[in-house]
Amino acid sequence: MSQTLNNLEDLAADIKRWGIELGFGQIGITDTDLSAAEERHRQWIEKGFHGAMDYMAKHGDKRTRPHELVPGTVRIISARMDYMPPHARDSDEVMSNSELAYISRYALGRDYHKVLRNRLQKLSEKIAERVGEFGYRVFTDSAPVLEVELAQKAGLGWRGKHTLLLSRTAGSWFFLGEIYTDLPLPIDAPLGGHCGKCTACIDICPTQAIVAPYEVDARRCISYLTIELKESIPEPLRPLIGNRVYGCDDCQLTCPWNRFAKMTQQADFHVRNGLDNVSLIELFAWDEATFQEKMAGSAIYRIGHTQWLRNIAVGLGNAASSPAVINALEQRRHDPSALVREHVAWALNQHATYGLKNA
Structure with missing residues (x-):
């Protein structure tokens, strides 16, 4: 399969448009170079900060080398989807009442793994309709993937001091997912940090x-x-x-x-x-x-x-x-x-x- 530069630029624009139509808040594209993050990740593991999460270490460098995890990968399509549910009781009110149970806002609705994986698969199928058969694999917090690093490189935001991804227009109340692909799409510019002196x-x-x-x-x-x-x-x-x-x-x-966070538009993430x-x-x-x-x-x-x-x-x-x-x-x-x-x-x-x- 061959694609001209103009065709690839048009395809990237369409992928972003299709992503929004499928309910994502933003789509970005980046390459596979995570060399800047590799040493930081290795040091974090060596400090034992991963605790009992053995899966964080057992895959070796595949977590920081996408092309080794999925051979043939040259680009990562990174996506975010807002999850803050509307009409949920105020978080501070719940935490200040010791009789109540506080459950993280992301878990009040349906399992995000299934929702995002399904939407990413649909996005991949839309791409296939345009270009024909191509190599890809979908991930949603389900494999050795440095999601925040990839999303930052793809221009979706920056890593906050709490290590979550932050967006100037959407805060941090969102999920991340990826499509590893062999399509040589044009990449987006990463964003600089905006946490300043805030602690x-x-x-x-x-x-x-x-x-x-x-x-x-x-x-x-x-x-x-x-x-x-x-x-x-x-x-x-x-x-x-x-x-x-x-x-x-x-x-x-x-x-x-x-x-600046936005309430989710996805009924799957409403309170159940x-x-x-x-x-x-x-x-x-x-x-x-x-x-x-x-x-x-x-x-x-x-x-x-x-x-x-x-x-x-x-x-x-x-x-x-x-x-x-x-x-x-x-x-x-x-x-x-x-x-x-x-x-x-x-x-x-x-x-x-x-x-x-x-x-």
């Missing part, structure tokens, strides 16, 4: 996981602790988690650039099952069948019922003491899971040690 994200992090500008120790990050970590949550960090039972948005909530305004006690009462029914099609489904209960037990341990909270914990004192029992015992001890909070 709001660093200052607000409940566990001080942002150990330096642009560097996160995942082992302290609440998103890692509640989602990626499958074992016991370290005791010193449990009180700092508060009522965050799945993920953490503090660094995004405080970021000045998010005043009232998860924006639900009590810890109600969620803790779910049996496994209820969890599977309610969380089917949600990103939360992947952590499983046991880990879900572990997280909520920590939230209940940090809640204001009341007979209802104590009773909810007592109901699972003898849970079949040793992991759940451990965290329930810790939570009950929190109330026994400090007495009735707010009494």
Whole structure:
């Protein structure tokens, strides 16, 4: 397949237009050169900041060398899609009420992996209609891909000090996805950073996981602790988690650039099952069948019922003491899971040690 320069420029413009039509907020194109990020990534792994996420290291340099991950790749089409759901209860109100469960805004609707992968596949099919058969592979947080680095190179934004991608026109409340392709498309210019002297994200992090500008120790990050970590949550960090039972948005909530964030236009990301305004006690009462029914099609489904209960037990341990909270914990004192029992015992001890909070 041969394409002239003018044809490739027209194709790139069409890809961006098709992407918007498919619900993406922006499309950018970049090459495969991640040499500038490779040493930083290697040092991050050597420091152990990836914690138990072994997959971050096991693929070697394929994460920073797209052409090795998918041979023949010469360009990456990077896409972002807004996910902030409309009509969700105010995040600060939820986090300030210890009876409620705080769930990261990205997980209030359907699983983004499926939504973005489906749209990226449709975009790839649109390209194939134009150029014929071509080499490509679609990714959405599902393989050794440095999504933020690629999106930055593709001109979608810059890496903030919290390590998330920031856009001057869309903040950071969006998902990223990629199409690795063998089409030699014209590339977009990367953007410079616009964080300046601001340290709001660093200052607000409940566990001080942002150990330096642009560097996160995942082992302290609440998103890692509640989602990626499958074992016991370290005791010193449990009180700092508060009522965050799945993920953490503090660094995004405080970021000045998010005043430009846009509500999602995708119904898939709207709130499901009232998860924006639900009590810890109600969620803790779910049996496994209820969890599977309610969380089917949600990103939360992947952590499983046991880990879900572990997280909520920590939230209940940090809640204001009341007979209802104590009773909810007592109901699972003898849970079949040793992991759940451990965290329930810790939570009950929190109330026994400090007495009735707010009494």
